[in-house]
Amino acid sequence: MEVYQTEEQQVEAIKGYWAQNGNTIIAGIALGFAGFIGFNLYQDNQLEQELAVSDSYQTLIEQSTKDAEAFTENGEKFISENGSNSYVALTALALAKEAATHKDWPQVQKQLTKALETAPTEGIKAIASLRLARVQVQLEQYTEALATLNGNLPESFTAAIEEIKGDAYLQQGKVDLARNAYQAAIAADGMATSPSLQIKLDDLAQVSALPVSSEVAPTDKN
Numbered sequence: 001m002e003v004y005q006t007e008e009q010q011v012e013a014i015k016g017y018w019a020q021n022g023n024t025i026i027a028g029i030a031l032g033f034a035g036f037i038g039f040n041l042y043q044d045n046q047l048e049q050e051l052a053v054s055d056s057y058q059t060l061i062e063q064s065t066k067d068a069e070a071f072t073e074n075g076e077k078f079i080s081e082n083g084s085n086s087y088v089a090l091t092a093l094a095l096a097k098e099a100a101t102h103k104d105w106p107q108v109q110k111q112l113t114k115a116l117e118t119a120p121t122e123g124i125k126a127i128a129s130l131r132l133a134r135v136q137v138q139l140e141q142y143t144e145a146l147a148t149l150n151g152n153l154p155e156s157f158t159a160a161i162e163e164i165k166g167d168a169y170l171q172q173g174k175v176d177l178a179r180n181a182y183q184a185a186i187a188a189d190g191m192a193t194s195p196s197l198q199i200k201l202d203d204l205a206q207v208s209a210l211p212v213s214s215e216v217a218p219t220d221k222n
Helices: 007-064 068-081 086-101 105-118 122-138 142-149 155-171 175-187 196-209
Strands: none
Touching: 007 068, 007 086, 068 086, 086 105, 086 122, 105 122, 122 142, 122 155, 142 155, 155 175, 155 196, 175 196
16 A cells, blocks of 8 residues: 655645546435435325325225215225225225125125235234125135135134134034134133123033934824
């Protein structure tokens, strides 16, 4: 490495370095600054878009209490225009709830499936899964319901999962599996949120206690 003996030599060396590389350094700084500005502009633009979507969602939800038909139409439009935005899943859940008031189960199933596909968090995914499974039981799609419940859902939803499994098994006449599921739901503190669990389990006990009917041929006294 070259050693400079005087301050004048150091100054001349610096001048020479800048003469050769100054433009490159300045250009690099300028590009870096431009990139910084561009990144912040990008963030600002993203924030504006998120706020716009949030406002649209809020307006949509407010409309749901005033004009159900318009809400359904605008909700479908909102979903189609916003791709996988986090508000899409929430909108689909709201549309499913509206359809359920009219017992339009295929529409409910459609919206819950959309909510499940676009859920931004595990919690929303679990809620959509549980509601979808209940609808599938309602539509006698028992295999599909059990598959929906086996989607690696958070442990905190165990009680609800097991209760719905019990309902699916019971509808299929699988009493033992239904009993096991209800007992698992109670063990997971399901009684805190679903007091009817004990009633379901008690009803199963009564079914199991019923004697098997048999026909006895009448005696011929003649």
